[in-house]
Amino acid sequence: QVQLVESGGGLVQAGGSLRLSCAASGRTFSINAMGWFRQVPGKEREFVAAIRWSIGNTRYADSVKGRFTISRDNTKNTVYLQMNSLKPEDTAVYYCAARSDFLSTTWSTYPYWGQGTQVTVSS
Secondary structure (H helix, E strand, O other): OOEEEOOOOOEEEEEOOOEEEEEEEEEEHHHHHHEEEEEOOOOOOEEEEEEOOOOOEEEOOOOOOOOOOEEEEEOEEEEEEEEEEHHHHHHHEEEEEOOOOOOOOHHOOOOOOOOEEEEEEEO
């Protein structure tokens, strides 16, 4: 099993920045890809960004390209999401996820999830 714990959410004004962290523990050697997703009430969970754990290649949703950056620190088993130029429409609960297979943008393919962290962007 893999356990994931997110941190770094909060309230920020539009145009501001936040950095989310996700620390993995347990069978971390089995992780091949990690992703960030977000969800607002009444809507399906949405892909934000993902990273291949070993070689670091990344994928981004079009809505966050150029504003968000996903990265990882293998020595700390931690993945980060740097969010810049935040917009009110980025308001959501952000979830970290992990899987042992190749990088994916589909939330249902990730078996391991964190508890989520709230990001609120005020206008």
